[in-house]
Amino acid sequence: MRIATLTSGGDCPGLNAVIRGIVRTASAEFGSTVVGYQDGWQGLLEDKRVQLYDDENIDRILLRGGTILGTGRLHPDKFRAGIDRVKANLADAGIDALIPIGGEGTLKGAKWLADNGVPVVGVPKTIDNDVNNTDYTFGFDTAVSVATDAIDRLHTTAESHNRVMIVEVMGRHVGWIALHAGMAGGAHYTVIPEVPFDIAEIAKAMERRFQLGEKYGIIVVAEGATPKEGTMNVSEGEVDQFGHRTFTGMGQQIADEIHQRLGQDVRTTVLGHIQRGGTPTAFDRVLATRYGVRAARACHEGDFGSCVALHGENIEMIRLDDAVDTLKQVPVQRYHTAQAMFG
Amino acid sequence: MRIATLTSGGDCPGLNAVIRGIVRTASAEFGSTVVGYQDGWQGLLEDKRVQLYDDENIDRILLRGGTILGTGRLHPDKFRAGIDRVKANLADAGIDALIPIGGEGTLKGAKWLADNGVPVVGVPKTIDNDVNNTDYTFGFDTAVSVATDAIDRLHTTAESHNRVMIVEVMGRHVGWIALHAGMAGGAHYTVIPEVPFDIAEIAKAMERRFQLGEKYGIIVVAEGATPKEGTMNVSEGEVDQFGHRTFTGMGQQIADEIHQRLGQDVRTTVLGHIQRGGTPTAFDRVLATRYGVRAARACHEGDFGSCVALHGENIEMIRLDDAVDTLKQVPVQRYHTAQAMFG
Amino acid sequence: MRIATLTSGGDCPGLNAVIRGIVRTASAEFGSTVVGYQDGWQGLLEDKRVQLYDDENIDRILLRGGTILGTGRLHPDKFRAGIDRVKANLADAGIDALIPIGGEGTLKGAKWLADNGVPVVGVPKTIDNDVNNTDYTFGFDTAVSVATDAIDRLHTTAESHNRVMIVEVMGRHVGWIALHAGMAGGAHYTVIPEVPFDIAEIAKAMERRFQLGEKYGIIVVAEGATPKEGTMNVSEGEVDQFGHRTFTGMGQQIADEIHQRLGQDVRTTVLGHIQRGGTPTAFDRVLATRYGVRAARACHEGDFGSCVALHGENIEMIRLDDAVDTLKQVPVQRYHTAQAMFG
């Protein structure tokens, strides 16, 4: 059998572990070969591919962040318009099965391909942990670990200076990273996109801490956090001469408000890209490897139109239909439980 | 309500996070108070207890390894013989519910107490991840991370010296740490207690690597690994003048055999106690906190004779009966999958 | 003897190790006692002090970032105006020697006190490594380690997305952190305050990389970097309604320019406060401890008006005069050597 794989969308620690899992399983268990398309869907359209051998080089990528195949984003319309070329490229290269690794958008593309007759097995990938019907996606644990390590460091500097410290973490649509990093880091308030925040309540929580004699406060803010309607003016930033928006992130905006309300020294740290780069945690390496192994096996079982998923301790196959269309959000109940710990 | 807690058996990163979760939830959600018995069951027998306040001190223990309550081991017979004193102590201190945190032995004790009328909610604790009916126990992820970090380091030194390197990790009865650390660390062979090993096969796997031009090999050995009957003489060690057994661990014994068979330079590293000490990973801090929160709530719901457990993304209550008597072992199928990756 | 200490200016990993070194040495070697003034010079003026005992609590602070005494900044004029109160406070508390721990400004204050008859021994403290006449100051190694760890993570994400990635690190006046983190992190260009940058040269260096087939570039920028006159318009930002400057840091401004010149995707990460918080590296713990030990001994030797300093392997005493007035800058030669490695 001849399997192809590609990585699409934002990079994520563990992508290379998945690729390694596919290559080694295909080779060792089935004597199959694997090729990789470069730079995501674009590479499939343009037939940019490399042979992936089961050798020392593949072995070494386990620890490496990013993706050896490169990644990219392609507009769904362009992708769909190229379906004939995609099919021709796969046929010419003798590909029997395709394993796209990516987030919700990529899996939607995978489903569309499957609906159009391409034998596809999806692997969910998202730092944000927002893919439906799977307990965890690889990369999430690494992102939470990096964010938690940063919060650990900020505690002592905040305390030494009697400051409120705001940490903006990734999460445009869901608050999983903020929720877990906030809980692991012992934050005193956490703001997630799923629950619009009330700036007065946040300020009050900080005020209460200072009244109790505490010297500082840590607030974790998901980048996609939004205020309850009518409670805070939000700046959308301005567009400069190069078309860049001089955007002031939500973390900084909350900082300004709290400073104004409490008169307290407030500082913001935006963690940014360090959350998605670098060596994956042991947890993510195991999860990603198992995803890769299972996906390679699913190809050989002919289980197409499917997607690997973590359910408890087991990697199971679900239908691509069940992985897309809905983002997995933080349940409100879970958020309120966490908030009780943050106080 | 007045809740008591204690930690028993080997220490484990995350114990303090559980204690913090209990104290803060009891206080913030229910206005209840919490006391801690020191040094495990022994402290309960001897009424050694401290009040645990919901303050800055409790807040700070989240990151700290070990247990602020101390721990200990007590023979079940002694413990059972003291049941009247235990009951009297709990009554005198006005305790309405007891949350013992410990491994299979501790949970067995908890069940026995529950059967004898003490209102008990158990929290499973084991580095080894061998408690039945829960996906993961806290401490396991930290142990795997420490072991993986060590394996990462050993790759380059093994390679520079053309060596086989053996890493002995914890796991007397089950091989979860070896399995996960071996997979995360990209080991080339892994030996677990559940599957007796064939020394000839291990040697052959290493030999094959050298024949393929690889320069080194990494073998992860769980301390409880045992050879297939009749395949290798195992030394039980000798007892010295102080009653200490000059025990040569299984890692070293495998090293000696491989050296003899292949003539290759073989070195052993026994990771030992560093796997169980120190700051818990973000994953373990979240899991332990959630266990503590859930256990405190179960007390207030009157859900006794129970035990918290992780099922997928949720913390659920199971019966203590379902947590004890059987150790959760690595399924043989899962081991063989992993071994394919190790080759 | 009765020694007082205080920490002033920005916090720095290792401050607590110095305090511990002072307390233990004073107690164990000389039977002396130590008090700490809180919140820097302000606490000395207001006589806010705590007794520091040589016990388990002092022992534990070795690993803790920040400063258990708190810190603060005080305008030199206010400080000097309060000299009589300072002297009275020290006399009332029976203080025989004062050890202020701080940066260039603090040491200047210490020198002024010494000139006015207060028995003072200074300890240099600066993340930035810019105190004159000492090889290294504690906190610097930790900051470089945190920055290097971040750069390590950014390599793979930059490469996966074919990006130029800019990392803004601390260093308003000197480029030591940028120089060392850039060299340790394998950056491809580094910009420091000591050498005004030519944006065209930076852009050309990145262009050359892409022409050679490299997929990405990493640029480390010290926050105090400035362009060669006339080579780039620098935005000073605007002041918003709360008096906050909506400042776009130099990292982002360089990013905008490079994006405009090369059309390449460029992203910026501002590391900020995580560089100064958290557990010190082993190197900084040793250095800070040795500084504390030496300062306590200097007090007992009556060597006042002095300052501890690292020279090669030895901690030596220098005069406060020799520690202040000049910042230790990166030698231009050293920068050009490094730049050759960055290419």
Place this chain on the structure above:
Amino acid sequence: MRIATLTSGGDCPGLNAVIRGIVRTASAEFGSTVVGYQDGWQGLLEDKRVQLYDDENIDRILLRGGTILGTGRLHPDKFRAGIDRVKANLADAGIDALIPIGGEGTLKGAKWLADNGVPVVGVPKTIDNDVNNTDYTFGFDTAVSVATDAIDRLHTTAESHNRVMIVEVMGRHVGWIALHAGMAGGAHYTVIPEVPFDIAEIAKAMERRFQLGEKYGIIVVAEGATPKEGTMNVSEGEVDQFGHRTFTGMGQQIADEIHQRLGQDVRTTVLGHIQRGGTPTAFDRVLATRYGVRAARACHEGDFGSCVALHGENIEMIRLDDAVDTLKQVPVQRYHTAQAMFG
């Protein structure tokens, strides 16, 4: 110019950074080329060499532990007997300068070569920090960091179980790693080869801690520690059937003695090879890179028979004579200072 390099003796984090520094400097500053001999002196004798290009592959090795050239040990007699072959090999390959990277033994070999007319520039390499006339050697900071991290973890597990915990670290002849890791890790006693230990004194120090109400103790033992004559029987171990000595390390022997004297639970952790493997710290990457740069320049300056060395902030050239024959030991005074902190 055509430069050759090789790595000899035990591996050490930072070796690859030196190699990278040599290759890039030779190429970028001088347009020279570099070859690497494999497996140490043996490779020079057998003419096993590879061309080292100034490309992306060299760039990536900065973070990698071990040595891409492999290493080995060769008896000085064999080496000296092969001098004609060495010279012939260097001539055939057109080598103008040789940079051997290694410890005291390697540098002695380098000096002998220089005395016999080979143009040599040495780079000192030792985990143990025992090369004369240089402040620090790369690899040492990484080893201390790994050991300190382990000690950090052992504190909490020792405390939870009321144990004395012994940590055996590297250092057969000198105690630098033990001294620094003991100081950084807040150990309560440290034993180094330079100062024979009195087991009664160690036991008393632990006893005093327990009497003061402390619950545990941490003792750091360099592997080469030896008792004062007549104070303790030391086991030399026995030789088993495969010629392996079933050696009980000094850490374990001290543990047995303390257990016997105090009746306290005592455990030993032998850190072993993890101290010398893996990614170097930022400090070591900078130091190693600078060593490599300086060595390449010295070749072009014709400064042979020399060796790079760190003096304060500067990399300077010393004569090979001044680097060999004497090991740099821990000054007794420095040890006693440290011990005061350990109490």
